[in-house]
Amino acid sequence: VPEFRKDPVTGRWVIIAAHRDARPNQFPQRPAVASTTACPFCAETMLTPPMVASYGAHESRPWQVCVVPNLYPILSDGDAFVVAPDATGLYETATSVGMHEVVIEAPTHMTSMSQLTAEQTRLMLAAYRDRMQVMRDTPAIVCAMPIKNVGPDAGASLAHSHSQIVGLPFVPPYVEAELAGAARFLKSHRECVFCSLIREELRADRRTVARTEDFLAWCPFASRFSLEVWIAPRDHQSRFETSDDLLLEKLGRLLQRILRKIESHPRITAYNYYFHSTPFDSDRDDHYHWHIEIIPRIAKAAGVEWGTGVHINSVTPEQAAIELRAQT
Numbered sequence: 001v002p003e004f005r006k007d008p009v010t011g012r013w014v015i016i017a018a019h020r021d022a023r024p025n026q027f028p029q030r031p032a033v034a035s036t037t038a039c040p041f042c043a044e045t046m047l048t049p050p051m052v053a054s055y056g057a058h059e060s061r062p063w064q065v066c067v068v069p070n071l072y073p074i075l076s077d078g079d080a081f082v083v084a085p086d087a088t089g090l091y092e093t094a095t096s097v098g099m100h101e102v103v104i105e106a107p108t109h110m111t112s113m114s115q116l117t118a119e120q121t122r123l124m125l126a127a128y129r130d131r132m133q134v135m136r137d138t139p140a141i142v143c144a145m146p147i148k149n150v151g152p153d154a155g156a157s158l159a160h161s162h163s164q165i166v167g168l169p170f171v172p173p174y175v176e177a178e179l180a181g182a183a184r185f186l187k188s189h190r191e192c193v194f195c196s197l198i199r200e201e202l203r204a205d206r207r208t209v210a211r212t213e214d215f216l217a218w219c220p221f222a223s224r225f226s227l228e229v230w231i232a233p234r235d236h237q238s239r240f241e242t243s244d245d246l247l248l249e250k251l252g253r254l255l256q257r258i259l260r261k262i263e264s265h266p267r268i269t270a271y272n273y274y275f276h277s278t279p280f281d282s283d284r285d286d287h288y289h290w291h292i293e294i295i296p297r298i299a300k301a302a303g304v305e306w307g308t309g310v311h312i313n314s315v316t317p318e319q320a321a322i323e324l325r326a327q328t
């Protein structure tokens with residue numbers, strides 16, 4: 001069973017999940033031996049716990065997109081987040097209560113989101129929304145996040161197009177830092193910082209990758225990663241899980257357009273994305289604005305990044321926007 005451990009100096013939680021070492025890997029190891037076992041996410045050879053949701057059933061096929069519990073979860077069922085100190089008082093652990101699910105984005109072996117149909121992309125986003133609603137209604141969970149890892153350098157172990165949704169019993173540090181910054185900005189400027197940023201990016205138009213009636217995709221001013229792209233609704237919206245079907249359809253079209261640019265860029269072989277949305281334990285909807293952060297994994301984080309937390313980015317966000325706009 002995975003376990004949360006709290007760092008006694010910083011108070012940062014770490015998930016210790018030794019069982020995940022046994023996960024199958026479809027990517028060649030060193031020395032190169034490609035996995036020859038059947039794909040656990042293809043409908044015909046599926047090897048997962050039973051589905052918790054499925055979408056897009058037709059006469060000819062039982063599903064287009066489905067959701068299953070992660071076979072190697074980093075979080076497990078439980079009613080409450082209980083933190084227990086040990087006898088020394090130094091070391092605190094907690095049960096790894098939460099949810100860890102996998103969204104399988106196609107019944108046949110697709111290895112990239114670019115290959116998904118518009119319908120599959122829309123259904124994938126509907127799965128994110130619906131499962132976040134389930135997590136919101138689960139008492140122990142306060143923050144849920146859809147996450148995608150593409151390519152072994154971004155931490156993926158299976159090539160079949162999929163994403164994960166994690167539901168955590170606390171607000172993780174990155175979201176907490178964004179929430180605190182957004183609260184400070186609201187106090188001094190009386191406006192949501194994201195709304196303010198989006199308005200300025202649209203006006204200046206120096207880092208825009210794409211804009212639609214409803215969304216902006218741009219390279220953030222202080223991007224940590226080369227060719228990093230964020231997507232956010234242009235109107236103030238604090239919670240992704242309240243999105244309606246029409247908005248998801250529009251988001252799906254834009255997300256796929258941006259990911260095609262990312263996937264076809266000659267320097268990008270791996271990337272992650274994740275959704276940030278207002279935590280469930282907050283009743284405030286005025287300052288945090290849901291958004292997607294897409295981070296290409298071109299350079300490996302090195303000593304400076306690990307030691308200082310300061311990222312070094314070798315492509316200016318302005319140049320990144322030019323390159324990504326040109327990329328089809």
Ligand SMILES: [Zn+2]
Pocket residue numbers: 039040041042108109110160
């Ligand atoms: Zn497959």
Ligand SMILES: [Zn+2]
Pocket residue numbers: 192193194195196235236237287288289
């Ligand atoms: Zn806003």
Ligand SMILES: [Zn+2]
Pocket residue numbers: 178276291293
């Ligand atoms: Zn964020």
